[in-house]
Amino acid sequence: MARPLALCAALALLALPHLGHASIVTSTPPNHAHFDFVVIGGGTAGLALAARLSGHPGISVLTIEAGRDNRTDAATQSLLEFGGVLGGPLDWSWATAEGRTIDGGKTLGGSSSINGAAWTRGQDAQYDAWNALLEPEERAVGWGWSEDSGLLHYMQKSETFHAPDALQRAQLNASHSVATPVFLALKSRQK
Ligand SMILES: Cc1cc2nc3c(=O)[nH]c(=O)nc-3n(C[C@H](O)[C@H](O)[C@H](O)COP(=O)(O)OP(=O)(O)OC[C@H]3O[C@@H](n4cnc5c(N)ncnc54)[C@H](O)[C@@H]3O)c2cc1C
Numbered sequence: 001m002a003r004p005l006a007l008c009a010a011l012a013l014l015a016l017p018h019l020g021h022a023s024i025v026t027s028t029p030p031n032h033a034h035f036d037f038v039v040i041g042g043g044t045a046g047l048a049l050a051a052r053l054s055g056h057p058g059i060s061v062l063t064i065e066a067g068r069d070n071r072t073d074a075a076t077q078s079l080l081e082f083g084g085v086l087g088g089p090l091d092w093s094w095a096t097a098e099g100r101t102i103d104g105g106k107t108l109g110g111s112s113s114i115n116g117a118a119w120t121r122g123q124d125a126q127y128d129a130w131n132a133l134l135e136p137e138e139r140a141v142g143w144g145w146s147e148d149s150g151l152l153h154y155m156q157k158s159e160t161f162h163a164p165d166a167l168q169r170a171q172l173n174a175s176h177s178v179a180t181p182v183f184l185a186l187k188s189r190q191k
């Protein structure tokens with residue numbers, strides 16, 4: 001029953017009730033449609049929020065995005081193109097008082113559609129140190145690391161991780177050496 005809808009420059013994502021958790025992307029504003037939630041901006045945070053809201057049965061969501069749907073265009077697909085989109089039509093290129101520009105994705109997916117695709121986290125101790133800066137009565141808001149109630153909990157709720165498959169693992173082996181002095185490894189998680 002979930003109905004997410006995004007309107008993109010307008011582009012819109014709309015899901016039909018009988019499709020379950022389905023969505024539609026359209027540039028045509030829906031007439032006389034009502035939604036439980038309207039999310040402005042179909043970028044990283046907006047789409048994560050809209051997807052989570054629309055995961056609730058019977059909840060309909062409209063996401064309005066200023067850019068277009070460029071998900072299949074080379075500019076958003078290829079990391080080899082990274083940097084090539086900056087200053088172009090998919091970049092807001094906000095002007096600053098100093099004459100520099102600030103980049104930001106103006107397309108469905110927002111800045112995640114034009115970014116470097118590195119998905120990183122800080123260290124647990126850094127988030128806990130950040131949390132300690134809050135007033136004591138504010139610390140329950142969960143800016144620390146905790147898997148139960150802190151930022152790790154929310155990071156995990158926002159992402160779907162695809163572990164390297166057999167082909168990728170073989171390619172990693174093929175493109176790295178095991179006989180050199182500089183050691184590389186994926187770190188095991190320690191509680
Ligand atoms: C060039 C570049 C490289 C980066 N590289 C990395 C990286 O490698 N790793 C990393 O972790 N982070 C990287 N980042 C940062 C990361 O991509 C952003 O921090 C993140 O995507 C921001 O998410 P957001 O939801 O706050 O904003 P965005 O994802 O930018 O979403 C905002 C959305 O709102 C839309 N919008 C704005 N105004 C309106 C309006 N009035 N009406 C409707 N829609 C509107 C925009 O078009 C956009 O789609 C990079 C950012 C850039 C710009």
Ligand SMILES: *[C@@H]1O[C@H](CO)[C@@H](O)[C@H](O)[C@H]1NC(C)=O
Nearest residue numbers: 068069070073074075089090
């Ligand atoms: C983005 O998508 C729009 C609409 O399909 C298209 O006109 C435009 O050329 C695309 N931009 C890029 C850089 O691919």
Ligand SMILES: *[C@@H]1O[C@H](CO)[C@@H](O)[C@H](O)[C@H]1NC(C)=O
Nearest residue numbers: 166167168169170171173178
């Ligand atoms: C990668 O190399 C390691 C070490 O030589 C080996 O144990 C492992 O089976 C290899 N994995 C793949 C997918 O080739």
